[in-house]
Every structure is written in structure tokens, then in C-alpha cells.
Amino acid sequence: xxxxxxxxxxxxLGGRVARATGRMRGDFPLIVLDxxxxxxxYLLLYMARFDFDVPSQFWDTLRVFLPAACVVSVGTNxxxxxxxxxxRHASIDEGVRLIGAGFVTLVTLLVLFVWGFERVPxxxxxxxxxxxxxxxxxxxxxxxxxxxxxxxxxxSGIRVAIVGAGSAASAALREMQRSPQLGLTPILAVxxxxxxxxxxIHGVPIVGAIDDLPDAVEDHAINQILLAIPSADAKVVQxxxxxxxxxxxxxxxxxxxxxxxxxxxxxxxxxxxxxxDLLGRKQVQIDLEPVRRLLADRRVLVTGGGGWIGAxxxxxxxxxxxxxxxxxxxxxxHLHDAQQRIGAAxxxxxxxxxxxxxxxxxxxxxxxxxxxxxxxxxxxxxxEQFACxxxxxxxxxxxxxxxxxxxxxxxxxxxxxxxxxxSPDAVMGASKWLAEQVVLxxxxxNHYCSVRFGNVLGSRGSVIPTFERQINEGGPVTVTxxxxxxxxxxxxxxxxxxxxxxxxxxxxxLLALEMGEQVNIYALAERMIRLCGLQPHSxxxxxxxxxxxxxxxxxxxxxxxxxxxxxxxxAFVGIEPLLLSPDDLDAALELLERLAVADDHDGVRDxxxxxxxxxxxxxxxxxxxxxxxxx
Numbered sequence: 318x319x320x321x322x323x324x325x326x327x328x329x330l331g332g333r334v335a336r337a338t339g340r341m342r343g344d345f346p347l348i349v350l351d352x353x354x355x356x357x358x359y360l361l362l363y364m365a366r367f368d369f370d371v372p373s374q375f376w377d378t379l380r381v382f383l384p385a386a387c388v389v390s391v392g393t394n395x396x397x398x399x400x401x402x403x404x405r406h407a408s409i410d411e412g413v414r415l416i417g418a419g420f421v422t423l424v425t426l427l428v429l430f431v432w433g434f435e436r437v438p439x440x441x442x443x444x445x446x447x448x449x450x451x452x453x454x455x456x457x458x459x460x461x462x463x464x465x466x467x468x469x470x471x472x473s474g475i476r477v478a479i480v481g482a483g484s485a486a487s488a489a490l491r492e493m494q495r496s497p498q499l500g501l502t503p504i505l506a507v508x509x510x511x512x513x514x515x516x517x518i519h520g521v522p523i524v525g526a527i528d529d530l531p532d533a534v535e536d537h538a539i540n541q542i543l544l545a546i547p548s549a550d551a552k553v554v555q556x557x558x559x560x561x562x563x564x565x566x567x568x569x570x571x572x573x574x575x576x577x578x579x580x581x582x583x584x585x586x587x588x589x590x591x592x593x594d595l596l597g598r599k600q601v602q603i604d605l606e607p608v609r610r611l612l613a614d615r616r617v618l619v620t621g622g623g624g625w626i627g628a629x630x631x632x633x634x635x636x637x638x639x640x641x642x643x644x645x646x647x648x649x650x651h652l653h654d655a656q657q658r659i660g661a662a663x664x665x666x667x668x669x670x671x672x673x674x675x676x677x678x679x680x681x682x683x684x685x686x687x688x689x690x691x692x693x694x695x696x697x698x699x700x701e702q703f704a705c706x707x708x709x710x711x712x713x714x715x716x717x718x719x720x721x722x723x724x725x726x727x728x729x730x731x732x733x734x735x736x737x738x739x740s741p742d743a744v745m746g747a748s749k750w751l752a753e754q755v756v757l758x759x760x761x762x763n764h765y766c767s768v769r770f771g772n773v774l775g776s777r778g779s780v781i782p783t784f785e786r787q788i789n790e791g792g793p794v795t796v797t798x799x800x801x802x803x804x805x806x807x808x809x810x811x812x813x814x815x816x817x818x819x820x821x822x823x824x825x826x827l828l829a830l831e832m833g834e835q836v837n838i839y840a841l842a843e844r845m846i847r848l849c850g851l852q853p854h855s856x857x858x859x860x861x862x863x864x865x866x867x868x869x870x871x872x873x874x875x876x877x878x879x880x881x882x883x884x885x886x887x888a889f890v891g892i893e894p895l896l897l898s899p900d901d902l903d904a905a906l907e908l909l910e911r912l913a914v915a916d917d918h919d920g921v922r923d924x925x926x927x928x929x930x931x932x933x934x935x936x937x938x939x940x941x942x943x944x945x946x947x948x
Contacts, residue, residue: 347400347456348391348607354452355390359383362441362448369738382430382437389425390449393418399453405860412454419450459690478539480527480557482508482518485571485680486545490519492584499584520913527553529617531561543587544570558590562847590848591602595657603813605637607820611687611729612637618685619644620670620718621692622663623651626733626773629812630689631655635662643683646692670714673721680721688722690715691733693749700745702922705913711748712909715755731819732767736804736829739769740868740876747925751905753827754897760826768818769874769892770830771804773811780838784845794842802835802871818889825882825891829874 349804363379397418423446430437436625477493479486493501498741506523507530508514513523524533534542544557547570554570561568568590617634621627622644628651631644642662646652647669656663666683668675670692693711696698700707715732722730737746753767760766770782780803787794814830843853851857864870875881875892882891897905905928912920 319499328352340553344537350456351391351394351453352387352811354456355387355449356383358449359386359441359445359454363438366438366440373772378437385429386422386426386445390418390422390446393421393425394453397421399457411459415450415454418556419446419453422449424448430593467717471802475540476504476536476538477501477541477543478530478534479503479506479518480508480512480530480542480544481546482513482516482523482548483546484857485547487518489543489545489571492519494519494780495657496584501584502540504539505533507533527560530557531564534560534566535563539564539566542566542568544568544590547571550756554590558844558848559728561590562844563915564934565632572941574642599652599930603817605813605817608816609637612816614638614640615686616641617643617687617689618680618683618795619689619691620646621690621733622665623653623655625649625692625808627689628655628658629808630691630815631661631663633809633812633816634689635659638699641683643679643685645679662885671709673717676717676721677724680725685722685727687729688718688727689731689733689815689819690718693717693733693752695735695745697743697745697868698865700748701743701922702918704744704748705916706924707744707748708909708913708921708925711745712751712755712906713913715752716906719755719765721764723763728764729760729819730756730763730765731815732765733815734767734769736771736832736872736874738876739829739873739879742926743866744922744925750929752908753785753894757826757894757896758902764819766818766826766828768815768828770806770814771872771874772804772813773808781845784842788846788849788851788857791857793860794846794853795860795862796805796839796842797862797864797868798870799839799861800870801838801868803838804832804835804872804874806830806832808897814875819871825893827879827892827894829890829892831890832874835871 359379359382367613394415399414422450423443426437426442426446430442431439433598433857442545470592474497480491486508490503490506493499493503503519503521506518506521507525507527508523509526511526514525516523527542530542533539542557542561544554544565547551549557558568560566562582563656570590571587580672612634617633617639619627619631619642623646624632625647631642632655634658635642639662639663642659643664643666644652644655644659645666645668646655647667649667656665666679668679670676694707717734719730732752735746737743738750738753739746741747741750756765756767784794813832818828839859846853846859853859874890876895878895880893905924909921909924912924
């Protein structure tokens with residue numbers, strides 16, 4: 318057994334020596350230079366130790382020590398893999414190997430020459446390997462060091478100012494320096510961390526704080542700004558965007574880490590500054606585990622499943638592994654597109670929620686356990702003209718869905734509402750307010766609720782794609798009023814909050830999403846024009862059109878006679894709503910049905926607005942929800 322182990326050790330050692338020898342063949346010039354370094358370092362240290370007057374007996378010792386130092390240094394370099402490498406692309410691993418080889422050399426020479434007849438001065442034994450290792454490193458890394466200097470300060474590419482000096486900025490800088498074909502030359506960095514001021518990151522100077530950027534970009538002829546703080550809050554993003562606008566420079570950003578393939582950003586992840594970055598709200602962090610527990614292995618139905626919000630709700634639901642997922646919509650094209658995006662996890666049903674018989678048939682067949690009701694008419698000026706259509710879809714369509722869900726025993730129903738349902742003064746908002754009343758009438762004893770939110774970025778009819786189209790066409794960009802403000806949130810965040818609302822135990826049956834501060838639409842138009850590299854009013858005109866029927870200057874999420882409860886959660890505002898009695902609600906629905914059958918758009922409009930306004934005034938006067946119908 319001992320013989321076999323010894324044989325195995327000899328084979329292992331022999332293999333390592335053979336591999337090291339093979340690596341060394343291609344590095345013969347490097348080995349020669351290493352030997353020159355070793356001889357030069359130890360000769361210099363030896364003579365310096367004796368003030369360049371070496372006693373004769375120490376010359377005799379040097380004749381033994383110097384060949385040994387050469388063998389040990391080159392041998393340890395070879396065994397630790399310091400030969401056979403492409404040093405132009407060397408990294409920390411190669412540096413660690415060099416340091417390890419220097420340490421082994423130091424220990425070996427100390428053991429051999431620190432005592433006895435061949436004793437060498439301790440200063441030579443300690444300083445020699447340290448200095449030699451430093452020179453080995455300089456020799457190997459010199460191509461990268463000097464290439465970096467050339468790229469950093471004499472490059473001919475786009476001159477970039479980096480905002481941030483953290484790990485994301487570090488990764489971006491290294492990629493710029495290693496990949497000159499990208500045409501990006503990092504010139505300077507700025508960061509608000511005072512501890513980093515006047516330091517460097519990969520040789521690039523950190524010249525000050527973000528507020529110093531305007532002077533820096535002018536002094537150094539910067540061509541582009543890179544925001545390399547993926548977690549930057551909206552205020553920082555807005556500051557950088559304003560500097561870019563004032564300087565006439567494009568601003569690019571590295572996105573959040575969830576989009577990084579390998580845990581670190583790459584310049585291919587870099588994107589243009591998006592209007593979403595500038596809307597002044599930080600997305601709410603949501604624990605989706607309650608959603609998973611609610612939806613997993615259950616039958617889920619989404620009305621309006623082909624619409625912008627409905628399709629995104631369905632797409633996210635599919636990720637929670639429901640037993641079945643059904644998309645209901647009356648538009649076959651949108652329904653088909655939504656199913657194609659989601660894949661085999663989605664089933665479809667073509668039908669109109671305004672037809673109670675169709676809704677009953679679909680619900681009886683599918684028997685959903687959770688229902689998300691997103692089907693609705695939403696365009697404010699159009700519904701002012703066609704109030705009967707608003708009532709047929711938003712009110713009676715909702716009634717059909719809720720009745721069918723109640724009959725088949727659905728445990729959860731979530732109605733997607735709007736901030737325009739708070740103190741409504743237009744048909745669209747009033748019809749959604751009455752739809753909320755329909756849901757509230759079925760809410761006792763059930764997990765039925767309505768969720769209000771505002772404008773969704775990029776959705777059909779949203780102002781942002783409208784502005785983009787107008788800018789691409791050369792203008793003018795049309796704005797209703799310079800004072801108009803709106804709430805904005807991303808589609809992804811809006812849907813996540815709706816899903817969360819369905820799954821958490823709420824004290825309120827009417828909720829509004831916490832949407833932060835409202836955004837001035839006129840300022841938004843100006844900023845979007847600048848983001849396209851153009852100047853508002855000169856390159857692209859902005860035209861004020863005035864309020865359209867049903868529009869208002871600002872939005873609210875809680876009505877005048879409703880009570881707000883900020884204790885619901887960080888994500889929601891709980892609302893104590895106006896509550897019509899069952900008799901009052903039935904009377905209102907009966908009257909609206911007669912008017913809609915008669916296609917009396919004016920009558921429907923007047924009735925809706927009168928109902929909401931009278932109920933609101935009655936609640937304020939009484940200090941409690943109304944008990945009698947205002948009709």
C-alpha cells in the first residue's frame with residue numbers, strides 16, 4: 318500500500334512538473350527576464366546592505382545564494398501557474414498567483430539561508446522576494462497599464478462622464494477600458510459620497526459631487542453622461558436628467574440589477590433615460606407570497622383579458638401556477654394576442670360581459686374561484702358622448718360579472734376601478750363609481766373589493782404614447798392646460814398591487830393604490846421633447862387645447878365625502894366609501910336600464926352625475942353614508 322501511495326505521489330508530482338515545463342516553453346523570453354530581475358534585485362540589495370563595500374566572505378556566500386534564488390523564484394512561478402498565460406487579459410487570479418509565488422520563495426529562502434555557514438543577511442532575504450514579485454507583476458501587467466493610460470486619456474471615442482462610483486460604475490468602467498471597440502472613453506466620475514472625493518476609480522478621477530457635473534462636462538468636453546447608480550432615487554435621476562438637458566448631452570442609464578444576466582451590469586444593458594425614470598415615485602416593494610398562496614392550483618378568470626391591464630394581470634397570474642386561467646374578452650384580436658404572449662397556460666373565452674346569458678354560461682362552465690374584473694370603457698371624452706355605452710359596460714357588465722361570481726361561489730372578486738370614481742364629475746368616473754357600489758353590495762361576507770388607480774404608463778389612451786407619436790411626427794404636442802396634473806405608475810407595479818390587494822386580508826372593500834405625487838402634464842411634455850434631443854417651443858411646438866368634456870385639472874383618489882385611512886398599508890389607501898342601500902341601488906339601476914334601452918345618453922349622463930353628487934352631498938350633510946336614494 319505504501320509503495321502504491323509513493324508511486325501515485327511521484328506520478329502526481331511528475332505530472333505537475335511536466336505541465337509546468339510545457340507552460341514554460343512558450344514563455345522562454347519571460348523566464349529570461351525573470352532571471353534578470355532576480356539577479357539584479359539580489360545584487361543590488363546585497364551591495365546596498367554593505368554600503369556597496371561587500372566583504373569577501375559574503376561574495377563567496379552570494380555565489381551559492383544567487384543561483385539558488387534564481388531556481389527557487391522561477392520554479393515557484395512555474396509551479397503556481399505564473400507562466401503560459403495571456404497577460405493582456407490577466408485579472409485578480411493572476412495577481413494572486415504571483416503574490417503566492419513570492420511568498421513561497423520568501424519562506425524557502427529563509428529556511429535555506431537564514432542560518433549556517435551560507436547565511437545571507439535577513440534584509441536581503443525578506444526584501445528580495447517582495448521587490449522581485451513587484452517587478453514580476455509590472456513586467457506582466459505593463460501592457461494593460463500603459464494600454465489603459467492610452468485609452469483613458471488619449472482615446473478618440475465618445476467622452477463619457479460617469480455618475481456614481483460604486484460596483485456598477487466600476488464594472489462599466491472596466492468594460493470601457495477593456496473594449497476600445499465600444500468607442501467609449503471614460504474621462505471622469507462624480508459621486509455624492511464625500512469620502513470618495515478626489516480619489517480615482519480604475520484610474521478615472523472622481524472630480525466632485527453630482528452638483529459639480531455641469532462644470533465638469535464643460536471643462537472636459539464630455540459627449541455623454543452615464544448614470545451608473547441602478548438604485549438611484551427619482552430625485553437623483555431628475556438632477557442628472559436636468560444637467561443633461563441644460564448641457565445638451567444624452568443621458569444613458571444602467572438599469573436595476575434584476576436585468577443583469579450574471580449579477581453585474583454590462584454596457585449592453587445600458588439604455589436611454591426613460592420617462593418612467595423621471596416621474597418622481599419609487600416603486601412599492603411587495604411581498605407576493607400571499608398572492609402565490611391565493612392563486613396556486615385555483616381557477617382564475619380575468620375579464621377584459623385582452624386589454625392592456627387585463628392581459629398584464631393574466632400574464633403575471635400565469636407565473637403563480639393556477640390550476641386554470643381563463644381570459645374573457647369581446648375583442649378576438651386582443652384576446653388572441655394576449656393568449657399568444659402568455660402561452661399554453663391561458664384559455665380564452667370570446668364573449669361580452671354586457672350579455673348576462675353569455676356571462677352565466679361561461680361562469681357555469683369554468684366555475685372560477687378568483688375573478689379579476691378589468692373589462693371596462695375608459696375613454697373620458699368619448700363616454701361623455703355615449704353615456705349609454707358606459708352604463709351598459711361599466712355598470713351592468715359589472716353587475717353581470719358579480720352576480721355570476723356570487724352564484725358559482727367565487728371566493729374573491731377584484732374590480733379594477735379608477736381615481737376618476739372619486740367625486741366624479743364625468744360619465745366615465747360616475748359609471749365606475751356606480752360599479753364600485755355594485756361590488757360593495759355583494760361584499761359583505763365575501764372577499765370582494767374594488768381597487769382605484771390612475772394613469773398607467775404606456776397603456777392605450779395614455780398621454781405618454783400620445784406625446785411620443787406627436788414628437789415623432791414633428792409636433793405639435795397637445796396639452797390640455799398648463800396646470801393639469803395626473804398620477805402615473807408603471808403597468809407592472811399597478812398589476813402587482815392589484816394582485817396583492819386580492820390576496821391580503823383587508824379591512825376595507827374599497828382601496829386606492831398609493832401613487833405618490835401628481836405630475837404636471839405640461840412639464841412632462843417639455844421633458845419628453847428634451848429626452849428626444851430636441852428643444853420644446855423651438856424644435857417642437859406645444860399647443861394648449863383646453864379642457865375636453867369630462868376632464869378635470871387634477872385627480873384625487875378619495876372623494877369629498879369619503880373617509881381616508883392611511884393605516885391600511887404602505888401600498889394602499891383604505892377608503893370608507895359612500896354606501897347606497899340595496900333598495901337605493903336597485904332603484905338607480907332600474908332607472909338607468911330604462912334610459913339605456915331608450916338610448917337616452919343625456920338622461921343617463923344627468924342621472925349618473927346627479928346620483929353621485931347628491932349622494933356625496935347627503936353624506937357630507939349627515940356626516941354618514943346616505944340611507945335614501947337621491948333619485
